[in-house]
Amino acid sequence: METNSIAPALHLRTPGGSHPIWLAGGVLDHTGEILPRREFTARCAVVTNPAVGKLYAARVTESLRAGGFDPIVVEIPDGEEYKNLDTLRSLYDRFIEARLERHSPVLALGGGVIGDIAGFAAATFMRGVPFVQMPTTLLAMADASIGGKVAVDHPSGKNLIGAFKFPCAVIADPEALATLPVAELRAGLAEVIKNAIIGDAALFDELGRVEVNGDVIARAMRVKIDLVERDPFESSVRAHLNLGHTFGHALEKLSHFRLRHGYAVAIGVSIAARLAWRLGRCEAATCDRIVDLFEQKSLPTRAPREFDAGQIVEAMGADKKAAEGKMRLILPRAIGEVEIAEGVPREDLVAALEESLTPPHPPF
Ligand SMILES: NC(=O)c1ccc[n+]([C@@H]2O[C@H](COP(=O)([O-])OP(=O)(O)OC[C@H]3O[C@@H](n4cnc5c(N)ncnc54)[C@H](O)[C@@H]3O)[C@@H](O)[C@H]2O)c1
Ligand SMILES: [Zn+2]
Numbered sequence: 001m002e003t004n005s006i007a008p009a010l011h012l013r014t015p016g017g018s019h020p021i022w023l024a025g026g027v028l029d030h031t032g033e034i035l036p037r038r039e040f041t042a043r044c045a046v047v048t049n050p051a052v053g054k055l056y057a058a059r060v061t062e063s064l065r066a067g068g069f070d071p072i073v074v075e076i077p078d079g080e081e082y083k084n085l086d087t088l089r090s091l092y093d094r095f096i097e098a099r100l101e102r103h104s105p106v107l108a109l110g111g112g113v114i115g116d117i118a119g120f121a122a123a124t125f126m127r128g129v130p131f132v133q134m135p136t137t138l139l140a141m142a143d144a145s146i147g148g149k150v151a152v153d154h155p156s157g158k159n160l161i162g163a164f165k166f167p168c169a170v171i172a173d174p175e176a177l178a179t180l181p182v183a184e185l186r187a188g189l190a191e192v193i194k195n196a197i198i199g200d201a202a203l204f205d206e207l208g209r210v211e212v213n214g215d216v217i218a219r220a221m222r223v224k225i226d227l228v229e230r231d232p233f234e235s236s237v238r239a240h241l242n243l244g245h246t247f248g249h250a251l252e253k254l255s256h257f258r259l260r261h262g263y264a265v266a267i268g269v270s271i272a273a274r275l276a277w278r279l280g281r282c283e284a285a286t287c288d289r290i291v292d293l294f295e296q297k298s299l300p301t302r303a304p305r306e307f308d309a310g311q312i313v314e315a316m317g318a319d320k321k322a323a324e325g326k327m328r329l330i331l332p333r334a335i336g337e338v339e340i341a342e343g344v345p346r347e348d349l350v351a352a353l354e355e356s357l358t359p360p361h362p363p364f
Contacts, residue, residue: 008022031060035067082117119150141172141217186299198227243268271353328342
């Protein structure tokens, strides 16, 4: 995509080209300038939910109109439980009703749920229409809006129906984080810390001293951009981004998704760190620093006591693999460096999990 007057912060090289990433306070008000009108049809759709729409949709549509666009706002209900095929169908219905065409952009204004479902709709409607990510949560800025994965859930699993759909632009306004509930901000911070452990030791150090700001988000994005550029379709190093996620997904599943994803990731990365230390793959100090930073940021580092290690191994789908010595996990080697560990023995896995359960309350 051609770029207009204000400069993007970053770029991501995709298999088909490259797309800009804008990251600046107030950038939502420049949406209509950023998107070069001549490359698109005027009719476009802003997909959002009532909570985010109320806060930011008017600013985005006003800017789009000033840029010569003719936007409609499509709201879907708020929550992961609506990231499904029924809601997707309602999006197609609205797109058809509004006469969207092949060059009509679909803009996803919201957190990862909106980005994932609007992105999948954009990937499939008329075999693909232009897509713009406008992340408004920390998790979506640092993670979900980067890398082109889009999906909806199926009753038998999260993100089961999906595609790769790189956006033509990401427009992220860190000022929008001011209205984000504290728990959501914390959940996003878990992924930022995860990215720092994967590829930016200096960012990790800094996170111990500073609060989230534009620079922190940009550096977390950069870690993901680098891995996605090297391995866009996840056949090798992109898997590093799954640090803590095999454990995290198992805990989310066992909690029937009551445990927030970011919190599950904080616990999962902490378990991975304890396991890496146990296997002699990282130093004790590395493990301690990881767990301490999560604790400092009020994130959990231990699994709820109601689950036992055996249940977690089963929910990981790891029983058979571990028994056959085929267990593959992403483990930290040092701050800023991870590795894919093969053949992790079941005993070590169970021991690290047991060490990671919340201790029972003292009897007083
Ligand atoms: N595609 C990917 O690569 C990828 C990566 C990670 C996560 N995800 C997906 O992302 C989803 C989680 O995303 P999330 O954590 O952003 O959750 P979310 O989209 O549910 O947003 C969390 C809550 O914050 C509200 N909200 C959003 N922005 C706000 C703002 N600025 N002010 C006030 N409230 C605001 C939302 O309405 C929602 O209630 C999951 O579905 C997950 O599967 C996708
Ligand atoms: Zn994640």
